[in-house]
Amino acid sequence: MTGQPELALLLSLARHELNDHDVSEVRGLLLAHRGALDWGRFLDLAARHRLLPLVGRNIISYRLDHDADRKPLTPYRQVFSGAYVGNRVRNQVQHAEYATVLNALNAADVRYLVRKGPVLDTYGFADLGARQSSDLDLLVDRVDMGAFGAVVEKLGYQQGLLAPDGTVRPYSRRAQVYWKAHLNNSLPFVKYSGSVEVDHFKVDPCHQIAQKSAAVEVTNADLFARSVAQDICGVSSRAMSEVDQMLDLCLHLHKEATALYYLESGKGLRLRQLLDIVVLTRAWPEETWHELIELAHACSAATEIYYALHFASLCYPEAIPQRALASMKPEDTAYLEDFGHMEGKPGRWRASFFERLLGDDQVRTTSSEVPRM
Incomplete structure (x- = not known):
């Protein structure tokens, strides 16, 4: 599959859970390449593929950081444990914020479906520290965007780019026109968090799950009709x-x-x-x-x-x-x-x-x- 031990190790560790065979395989990789693995490259790969928290959890939870004689198999134990624990705290802060958004949308009777991240955090990985999430992705009909925008703007969100000083500057007119004409998303709404755990929050409204240029034929009416009630971020919501x-x-x-x-x-x-x-x-x-x-x-x-x-x-x-x-x-x-x-x-x-x-x-x-x- 690949002659690169760093990628082979990442593929072996990037799993929701490890069985006995998986643990033995990872330990074998670590022993076979002890002293030769480029740990800087491995950390870069894990972070770039947004897997560092999960990899960190698996290394620590399955005690893969030492061999049977308690000799180190992996360096930087604190980096791996810190990535997992830090991500759990980060996601807790995000979920608390996004619960406020979902409650406000419910109170205003704005229709939406939660997509991807928060659903996978809760019902897929079932471990708030394992998956690195960021946005609150929602499916919202274009006709509901006026009401949607009014709700999130009242909560302090703005459509724009976050500047280094924490302010939000508007997207250019060209960007606004292009996104509206060619893409299936509205420009995202962002808010500076003011906290160490999370730099900013982002609410990303999508109007169709298929791109305008795609031949895929799926309607929002069908997606809403097949949707299910789920508890997302502690809030009674609708999801696909x-x-x-x-x-x-x-x-x-x-x-x-x-x-x-x-x-x-x-x-x-x-x-x-x-x-x-x-x-x-x-x-x-x-x-x-x-x-x-x-x-x-x-x-x-x-x-x-x-x-x-x-x-x-x-x-x-x-x-x-x-x-x-x-x-x-x-x-x-x-x-x-x-x-x-x-x-x-x-x-x-x-x-x-x-x-x-x-x-x-x-x-x-x-x-x-x-x-x-």
């Missing part, structure tokens, strides 16, 4: 059904993995996104996978879902059923190596998938036209 959550994760992963806007800012495909898929589906019975397959074909999203499942299966081969993969596999899979189609500037990767995970992306030969300011 489990299968719709999976659809959303796959579409979002495909977008970030292939759009120049994300690739150029270092926010392309990250291992944490693949792990989210594995964690969400880890207890799925065959009938739920069948529901996903039916939905994929019904809404013309098989290409994007296969993209996400294919790369998840490369990193977690035991987690993705081969039948599900085969049922959505297109005849031509060359698109798996493409990027830039959203911007109309298609390119093809020169580096392999695992080289890209290591950071050898070779993508800065063209540029996105999405304004950043």
